[in-house]
Amino acid sequence: MAHDSYLLMISQSFDEILPEEDQEVLFDHMRSCAMCAATWTRMNALDRVLSAQIEVMPPLDFTASVMMRVSTYQERRKWYPWMVATLIVLSLLAGISLLAPTLFFSLGLYRTAATWPAVGRAVAAVAVGFADLVRVASFLMDALLDWLSLLSHDPVTLGVVVAALVSVSTYIGLRETLKATSTSEAFSQQSA
Amino acid sequence: MEREDQELVALLLGGDQQAFAELVERHQRAVYNLTYRMLGESREAEDAAQEAFLRAYQHIDRYDPERSFKTWLLSITSNYCIDRIRKRRLTWLSLDEPLTPHPALNSQEGKPEEEALGNERDAAVHAMLNQLAPDYRAAVILRYWYDMSYLEIAEMLDTTESAIKSRLFRARQMLAEEARTGHVPGMAVAMEGA
Ligand SMILES: [Zn+2]
Numbered sequence: 001m002a003h004d005s006y007l008l009m010i011s012q013s014f015d016e017i018l019p020e021e022d023q024e025v026l027f028d029h030m031r032s033c034a035m036c037a038a039t040w041t042r043m044n045a046l047d048r049v050l051s052a053q054i055e056v057m058p059p060l061d062f063t064a065s066v067m068m069r070v071s072t073y074q075e076r077r078k079w080y081p082w083m084v085a086t087l088i089v090l091s092l093l094a095g096i097s098l099l100a101p102t103l104f105f106s107l108g109l110y111r112t113a114a115t116w117p118a119v120g121r122a123v124a125a126v127a128v129g130f131a132d133l134v135r136v137a138s139f140l141m142d143a144l145l146d147w148l149s150l151l152s153h154d155p156v157t158l159g160v161v162v163a164a165l166v167s168v169s170t171y172i173g174l175r176e177t178l179k180a181t182s183t184s185e186a187f188s189q190q191s192a
Numbered sequence: 193m194e195r196e197d198q199e200l201v202a203l204l205l206g207g208d209q210q211a212f213a214e215l216v217e218r219h220q221r222a223v224y225n226l227t228y229r230m231l232g233e234s235r236e237a238e239d240a241a242q243e244a245f246l247r248a249y250q251h252i253d254r255y256d257p258e259r260s261f262k263t264w265l266l267s268i269t270s271n272y273c274i275d276r277i278r279k280r281r282l283t284w285l286s287l288d289e290p291l292t293p294h295p296a297l298n299s300q301e302g303k304p305e306e307e308a309l310g311n312e313r314d315a316a317v318h319a320m321l322n323q324l325a326p327d328y329r330a331a332v333i334l335r336y337w338y339d340m341s342y343l344e345i346a347e348m349l350d351t352t353e354s355a356i357k358s359r360l361f362r363a364r365q366m367l368a369e370e371a372r373t374g375h376v377p378g379m380a381v382a383m384e385g386a
Pocket residue numbers: 003006029033035036037
């Protein structure tokens with residue numbers, strides 16, 4: 001048998017679970033093996049140190065401290081359902097306030113609302129105004145997109161536009177230069 | 193005694209808070225000694241012991257009255273301490289933190305000079321236990337301080353009897369090796385005195 005199995009037997013003998021015949025085998029081995037005998041001595045000393053119980057006492061207010069923790073926990077648990085309920089109500093309100101306008105206009109609920117007398121007129125005015133606004137915005141958007149796609153697809157148009165931009169900026173530049181020159185000439189004539 | 197524990201648990205389940213205070217009063221020493229041995233520091237031990245009781249309170253409905261209340265409570269405590277040590281290892285608090293002997297440390301013999309000797313030996317024992325991985329440490333503590341069988345320890349730490357057998361063997365081997373090489377301060381002296 002290898003030393004390791006004897007070492008395991010030593011450990012078990014300190015736990016008092018080693019059968020008597022194994023105990024005999026172990027002691028026989030230790031008489032001839034100095035290494036296992038030395039381990040037994042060390043483990044025996046260790047066993048005595050660990051078995052020498054020294055009891056420590058908890059602080060005098062220990063129970064009171066535990067009960068304080070318990071009551072804090074209960075206090076928190078008492079509020080817990082309310083906190084959850086508040087959170088649910090708040091998320092519902094947030095959801096409704098986000099969904100309401102969408103439902104109102106995109107699902108055509110405003111049409112139903114428009115049949116109610118006073119509210120109907122106000123809602124109708126808002127809806128018409130909104131629709132006009134949307135129409136103007138989409139017309140401008142379409143024009144811009146058409147213009148951009150024309151530029152990107154037609155090199156002649158692109159050339160014309162670039163040439164026009166260059167001419168306009170050159171014209172403006174020249175005019176400003178002339179204006180500045182004539183002013184400074186007028187100045188020098190006056191002072192002469 | 194056991195029946196009284198179950199009665200108190202029944203009262204607690206019925207809403208009697210005083211019954212829980214009674215259970216704390218009754219088992220505080222067992223729980224506190226376990227956290228103290230596991231964590232090796234009195235302030236942390238106190239906090240862990242309080243937390244273990246709170247956890248028992250929170251999960252009292254999961255307690256099986258067929259089992260011993262003390263074993264259930266110590267099982268919660270040891271598993272909590274193992275978790276705590278593992279978390280502590282992940283943080284900057286290393287294994288080398290200083291060990292402060294508890295002021296209320298009292299030896300069972302009671303004589304002052306023996307108490308002083310006990311303190312020294314206690315610090316050496318802490319230093320020894322500190323060398324062990326938390327689940328090995330728990331097995332050694334439950335075996336020596338609580339005189340529990342392999343089966344009881346296995347049930348408490350949610351493992352098998354053979355795992356406990358090998359943990360105790362490896363722990364002893366490691367500690368014996370530490371004693372031979374003299375890496376742990378005070379250990380050799382403590383073992384000579386034994
Ligand atoms: Zn040998």
